[in-house]
Amino acid sequence: MSSGVAASLRRIFLANKQQGLVIVSTCSIPQNHRTFSMQYKDTEKAAHPFDYVNKNYNYFRHYYLGGHYTLANIHDNTLFFHVESNFGVRRSDFVKRLADHIGFLSVPKPDLDHYFRHYYLGGHYTLANIHDNTLFFHVESNFGVRRSDFVKRLADHIGFLSVPKPDLDRMHFVDETGTVNTREFHNDYCLPRDHMPSPAEWHLNPNAHASVRLLRPLLQTMSYQLRMGLSHMFSTGQGIVMDRSYWSYYAILNILRDFGYVSQDSYDFLLEYKVSIDYSLKMPRLIIFIDKDPHAIWEDIQKNGKDYQKGSKVYSLELLQAMDRMYKEEWLPRMSTYCHILQYNENEIKTLDDVVFDIEQLNFDDTNKFPDWRLTVDVELERFRAQLQDEHFWTRMFNVNRLLHLSEWWTEPNAQKTQLGLMKYDPRYYWTTNNWDIKPFFQRYQSWTRLPFY
Structure with missing residues (x-):
């Protein structure tokens, strides 16, 4: 398909001669929208961060060179x-027919209608739950600084829920039963290069292969915990108050x-x-940096x-010195555009009176400061809350197919097949889960049992 043919799709008529059917496309491509050719290199397109042409990815070895030819x-x-x-216009029946x-x-x-039927129309109105103390605070510091006790004391003092750092x-x-650790189960049968390290193992050998196998589930867990x-917060x-939330990942x-660890x-x-x-997530209203x-x-x-x-x-x-500079010279100034920043040393957080007084002086109603907390219409807030609980949406966001783009995640051609064949004879193979990235969202309810703050 050349770019000229693709551009002609702006006004397309497809005729089916056998059935005498004429379909008129109702979607149009704007005049300023660029179309790309599938066969010819588009020289205007920005370079992709992954070099799909020069690198021999698993996809091409197993499918393209194996005869599974997409163009065919x-x-x-x-x-x-x-x-x-x-x-308000009903399209579903027409699309199906x-x-x-x-x-x-x-x-x-x-399909978010089930949410609106059971909650929104049933009187469970999210906007009615929100008041002056419906706020998201984030406590951050360098590595090795103890924050857990301060997070717990602050949350209890102001009546907030304390959320500890993610337990990977x-x-x-x-x-679900707490008896099978799937990371250990995987490591018993995988190749040495495919080993998924625990944080303790990674600290002793932080190579590139181990780092990405630790950081990807960490990102998944941090986003899950913030969600x-x-x-x-929106339900109650x-x-x-979160101890090092998803926004620390950058x-x-x-x-x-x-x-050089990644x-x-x-x-x-x-x-x-x-x-x-x-x-798809909200930024904190306040960051307290220790x-x-x-x-x-x-x-220490x-x-x-x-x-x-x-x-x-x-x-x-x-590394600790570089991390300190990263926080003070880049991360905190960038985050200060979107939220308030309070900074204390370890001695100043021992008593909460001054910290709480400083928090009370802040203006949390400044719409210019918190762009992603602006409430446009109540239905948009309901949809955001529904999306937070849409397991299918978040499963797609962490689609495992993206791993094919990463050379550190590659393994031997038959390693995964052999590994799964051996794992089937292990009693741990039949483990049960309600983890959101395993079961489809429509087969289970919201899972709270994995959260350490419940």
Whole structure:
């Protein structure tokens, strides 16, 4: 399909001579919208962060070179139709009848009606839950600074829900019964290069393969925890105080990339994940940053840290100093555009009176400061709350097919098949889960059992 043919799709008439059917496309491509050719290189298109041409990805080895030729599947009826109308116009029946008549697949609109029937129309009105204390606070610091006690004391003092830092094993790898750790199960049968490390193992050997296998489930778990925290806030009206939330991921990822623990390909891959879901979550109203000198942090780790922290190749003095600069020179100034910033040292957070007084002086009604907290219409708020609880949407956001783009995730051609064949004889293979990225959302209700704050 050349670019000229693609451009002609602005006004298209397809005739089916056998059935005498004429289909008129109701969707138009704007005049200023560029169309791309499938056969000819588009020199104007920006370079993709992943080099699909020069790298020999698994997809091409297993499918393209194996004879599964995509172009052979394309014919005259390999088309995409879009049916649109104004609000309130019923399109579903027409879409289904049209698709059945011409042999196409019909894709219905996202079904949020069940939410509105049971909650919105049933009187469970989200806007009625929101009051002056329906706020999201974020507590942040450098590595090695103890925040958990302060988060718990502050939340209890102001009547908020305290959300501790994500527990990767409990929230992502452990099954419902608490008896099977799927990370350990996977490691018993995988190749050494496919080993999924625990945080303690990664600190002792932070190579590029181990880093991406730790950071991807960490991003998934941090987004899951923030999503559940926001769901609680909009369902009850109670504010939340989070210990290092999803929004800390950018600073951590950049530092690990700068020190060579994450490759550039892995950085692009993980950042693509994060950017795709940023606009589906809310930023905090307030960030409380606990400042501590990097030299004091390093000395405290060597004296009071756990064994793996004392021997960590990550917690070096140079990295702690770079992380301190990252927070103060880049991350905090950037976040200050969207939220309030309060900064304290360890001595100042021992008593909460001054901290609470400073919080009370802040203006949380400034619409210029909090662009993603502006309430346009109440239905949009209901839809946002419904999306937070739409497991199918979040499963698609973390589609495992993206892993094919990452060289550090590649394995031997038959390794996965052999591994699954061996795992079937292990009793742990029949583990049960309600994890949101395993079961489809329509087969289960909202899961609260994995959250450490419930």
